[in-house]
Amino acid sequence: MGTLWWNGTFFTMNAENETVEALYVEDGIIKGSGKKRNLENTYPIKKLVDVQGAFVYPGFVDSHLHMIGHGEKLIRLDLSTMNSSDEMKRELKESVAKTGKEEWVLGEGWNENNFFDRKLFHREELDDIAPNHPMFLTRICRHAALVNSSALKIAGITRNTPNPEGGLIVKDLKGEPTGYLLDAAMDLVKSKIPAVSQAYVQHALEKSVDDMVRHGLVGGHTEDLHYYNGFIQTLDAFKTVIDGKNRKFRAHLLVHHEEITQMKKEGYSMGDVTSCIELGAMKIFADGALGGRTAYLSSPYTDDPSTSGVAMHTVKQLEKLIQQAREVGMPVAIHVIGDAALEMALDVIEENPVKKGRDRLIHVQVVREDLLERMLNLPLVLDIQPRFVASDFPWVQERLGEQRLPYSFAWKTLLNKGLHCAGGSDAPIEPVNPLLGIHAAVTRKKPGEHMSYFLKQSLTMFEAIQLFTSGSAWAIGKENRRGKLKEGYVADFTVLNQNLFEVEPDELLQTKVVMTVIDNTIMYQN
Ligand SMILES: [Zn+2]
Numbered sequence: 001m002g003t004l005w006w007n008g009t010f011f012t013m014n015a016e017n018e019t020v021e022a023l024y025v026e027d028g029i030i031k032g033s034g035k036k037r038n039l040e041n042t043y044p045i046k047k048l049v050d051v052q053g054a055f056v057y058p059g060f061v062d063s064h065l066h067m068i069g070h071g072e073k074l075i076r077l078d079l080s081t082m083n084s085s086d087e088m089k090r091e092l093k094e095s096v097a098k099t100g101k102e103e104w105v106l107g108e109g110w111n112e113n114n115f116f117d118r119k120l121f122h123r124e125e126l127d128d129i130a131p132n133h134p135m136f137l138t139r140i141c142r143h144a145a146l147v148n149s150s151a152l153k154i155a156g157i158t159r160n161t162p163n164p165e166g167g168l169i170v171k172d173l174k175g176e177p178t179g180y181l182l183d184a185a186m187d188l189v190k191s192k193i194p195a196v197s198q199a200y201v202q203h204a205l206e207k208s209v210d211d212m213v214r215h216g217l218v219g220g221h222t223e224d225l226h227y228y229n230g231f232i233q234t235l236d237a238f239k240t241v242i243d244g245k246n247r248k249f250r251a252h253l254l255v256h257h258e259e260i261t262q263m264k265k266e267g268y269s270m271g272d273v274t275s276c277i278e279l280g281a282m283k284i285f286a287d288g289a290l291g292g293r294t295a296y297l298s299s300p301y302t303d304d305p306s307t308s309g310v311a312m313h314t315v316k317q318l319e320k321l322i323q324q325a326r327e328v329g330m331p332v333a334i335h336v337i338g339d340a341a342l343e344m345a346l347d348v349i350e351e352n353p354v355k356k357g358r359d360r361l362i363h364v365q366v367v368r369e370d371l372l373e374r375m376l377n378l379p380l381v382l383d384i385q386p387r388f389v390a391s392d393f394p395w396v397q398e399r400l401g402e403q404r405l406p407y408s409f410a411w412k413t414l415l416n417k418g419l420h421c422a423g424g425s426d427a428p429i430e431p432v433n434p435l436l437g438i439h440a441a442v443t444r445k446k447p448g449e450h451m452s453y454f455l456k457q458s459l460t461m462f463e464a465i466q467l468f469t470s471g472s473a474w475a476i477g478k479e480n481r482r483g484k485l486k487e488g489y490v491a492d493f494t495v496l497n498q499n500l501f502e503v504e505p506d507e508l509l510q511t512k513v514v515m516t517v518i519d520n521t522i523m524y525q526n
Helices: 036-044 065-073 085-098 125-130 149-155 184-190 200-214 229-242 257-266 313-329 341-349 367-374 388-392 397-398 411-416 436-441 461-468 470-475 504-510
Strands: 002-006 009-010 023-028 031-035 047-052 057-058 060-065 103-111 134-141 142-147 167-171 177-185 217-222 250-256 277-285 333-336 359-363 380-384 422-423 495-496 513-518 521-523
Touching: 002 277, 002 521, 023 036, 036 057, 057 397, 060 065, 060 422, 060 461, 065 103, 085 103, 125 134, 125 142, 125 149, 125 177, 134 149, 134 184, 134 333, 134 380, 142 149, 142 184, 149 184, 149 257, 167 184, 177 184, 184 422, 200 217, 200 229, 200 513, 200 521, 217 367, 217 470, 217 495, 229 250, 229 257, 229 277, 229 359, 229 367, 250 257, 257 277, 257 313, 277 313, 313 341, 333 341, 341 367, 359 422, 380 470, 388 436, 411 422, 422 436, 422 461, 422 470, 436 461, 436 504, 461 470
Parallel strands: 002 047, 009 057, 060 217, 103 134, 217 250, 250 277, 277 333, 333 359, 359 380, 380 422
Antiparallel strands: 002 023, 023 031, 057 495, 134 142, 142 177, 167 177, 495 513, 513 521
């Protein structure tokens, strides 16, 4: 006995323009598709769901984000919407006034590229705003932070503190720390921020899942296990929040390399943890990000020839980490933004091939022609964030320079080459709404603006939706179970009020989510 979903346009995503009238589902799996009458004559139907003329897509899955971080952004001081340094200052002052004695002021998402003066707050200015509270403000890219003197003091950072490996304590001409910390230097302060409570983590995760489902997402490949009181507590939060009954959601958790030992000790390995939660590849960072010029490039930054970025590990260290993954039978998921980081990752992957599954390269923003070929010869999936085009242009042009740009954010080139790509938001860095990612992939621009960047690199609507459906499924080896509406696939649907293949790109963002269906269960209905 099963469910018949009908009265809509069901895009199978098996081939472009292929639609069916109805789907029959049993035990969460699509058993039949086609005409309603045929299905009614063939199957024992117990329940009918009328989607009232809506448009049904395979459930959208975000292939790379940080779910708890996204939830934190929803409950914490969000600086990502600040358009001037004055506005940021006002917001911070208000936040300080609300913060209890000796508590930390934590803010997320500031981006000086959105300020006309590109102002980076100096430690002393932050001291004026927060003389009595330690302050830690994470940049939008999460690879840099601003802190005040009280935070530096707690961390014991002085003019004499050397840069930690893989990080930079920015100092002024007199040698004093300015309060600007890059990559590993952030950890010196971060490690002093009191641990968050389990209740806080759960609350953030609940907010996150509910927000994702509201945006039509049925799942996400997420990286959280290292940052909130460690592997087991964070996994417990996922099990509690996504209990598979009141809340269904396809959570695929990458495992940060520093948590592998803990994972083994707790008796876990890659694969299903519960019906909703699974453990995936080992996450490794190879470099930083373009915003703070820490993405590792093969030649210096065009707008700052003094640096080529930061490699998080030496080749030897990276190799050791990959070998550690191979020992426990895991693929790796490596954060690579610059072409030198990509090259390094390919070097070690080629030497240490994965036995089962596919390795993932996350972001892949700057590539080179010679690296395309090498990627093609490996069992790889590229986790791209189309929305970075909307956020990083135009400033990224002067940063990367004319020569590198044709192979940067070059999604169409990657697809044309035959590389498998999956689409994600990297929330909380970008908004979690998958329609924004699809919009950016198709239009190569910010919503509402006229200027498109490298239009040749724009994807068709079919390709853009594939990123978030079959692409995400391919990334975790579930391309025969997820990401399409056909027999044998899970009954996960993103139900929208518009036909994405027919709307004008700018109308795309007016699309409303009608329903989000996970495992044949309506988890959200508008
Ligand atoms: Zn990320």
